[in-house]
Amino acid sequence: MEVISSVEELKSYLKDKGVGFVPTMGALHEGHLSLIKQSVSQNSTTVVSIFVNPTQFLEGEDLDKYPKKTEADLKICELAGVDAVFLPTISDIYRDNELIIKAPTIKGYILEGASRPGHFDGVLQVVLKLFNIVNPKYAYFGKKDAQQLYLIKQMAGDLFLDVEIIPCDIVRDGDGLALSSRNVYLNPQERTKALALSKSLKRAGKLISAGNRDVEKIKSLCLEVLKDVDVEYFEIVDYEFNTIDSIELNNTIVLVAGRVGTTRLIDNIWI
Numbered sequence: 001m002e003v004i005s006s007v008e009e010l011k012s013y014l015k016d017k018g019v020g021f022v023p024t025m026g027a028l029h030e031g032h033l034s035l036i037k038q039s040v041s042q043n044s045t046t047v048v049s050i051f052v053n054p055t056q057f058l059e060g061e062d063l064d065k066y067p068k069k070t071e072a073d074l075k076i077c078e079l080a081g082v083d084a085v086f087l088p089t090i091s092d093i094y095r096d097n098e099l100i101i102k103a104p105t106i107k108g109y110i111l112e113g114a115s116r117p118g119h120f121d122g123v124l125q126v127v128l129k130l131f132n133i134v135n136p137k138y139a140y141f142g143k144k145d146a147q148q149l150y151l152i153k154q155m156a157g158d159l160f161l162d163v164e165i166i167p168c169d170i171v172r173d174g175d176g177l178a179l180s181s182r183n184v185y186l187n188p189q190e191r192t193k194a195l196a197l198s199k200s201l202k203r204a205g206k207l208i209s210a211g212n213r214d215v216e217k218i219k220s221l222c223l224e225v226l227k228d229v230d231v232e233y234f235e236i237v238d239y240e241f242n243t244i245d246s247i248e249l250n251n252t253i254v255l256v257a258g259r260v261g262t263t264r265l266i267d268n269i270w271i
């Protein structure tokens with residue numbers, strides 16, 4: 001496995017290869033591994049990037065304490081059959097006073113974008129750069145970051161990028177907690193409280209399976225499960241992130257975000 005930090009070196013290594021790409025911020029877990037495995041099984045060359053992207057963190061967020069496990073990450077990639085890991089520094093990626101990508105005014109600034117204004121500007125900025133460096137045929141993103149996935153797909157379409165975005169299922173621990181690099185911040189009591197997020201979504205799923213379609217009713221019943229969580233939003237939207245009044249099967253996402261202690265967590269289910 002190659003470990004490359006120079007943009008030019010990576011570009012020349014990848015020249016004319018059909019690449020599957022998994023962009024990450026490191027601290028890899030089973031969720032990342034499932035994206036990596038999918039890419040390895042579908043492409044002759046898989047590249048994983050590990051870059052904690054400063055422009056997607058807001059002032060006061062966890063940029064400085066974001067978990068770093070580079071050695072373990074490289075081992076995971078190697079064992080999974082990754083061909084190259086791109087491990088750039090901030091100055092390899094960013095320049096002073098550079099051109100800025102803006103997330104779309106509405107869908108980039110609702111839900112996650114309302115809680116973290118500007119977050120998606122930074123995500124799109126770095127993902128576009130990474131796509132231009134790696135030039136992947138396929139790029140793999142987890143459905144856990146549902147809005148990110150939607151906006152990256154939109155960017156690929158709007159900017160006529162020659163990449164297919166592959167959505168990958170959420171991976172959960174046995175007790176239902178969606179895997180996240182930020183779960184390491186939770187102490188045992190907080191981890192138990194955090195289960196309320198997946199439980200609220202499970203309740204939504206059950207209500208919908210039982211025939212409930214009224215979005216406001218489902219929201220209010222699910223919020224009951226979240227009393228120990230400082231909820232930022234519990235919302236139900238269609239696959240295009242439009243608000244809806246009534247559940248439409250195969251076109252609905254139920255999303256929740258909240259804080260347990262100081263840790264901010266998100267989760268969702270696709271109906």
Ligand code: PAF
Pocket residue numbers: 023024025051053056123126127145148
């Ligand atoms: O989902 C993530 O880990 C990040 O937002 C991404 C896509 C790697 C961009 O920094």
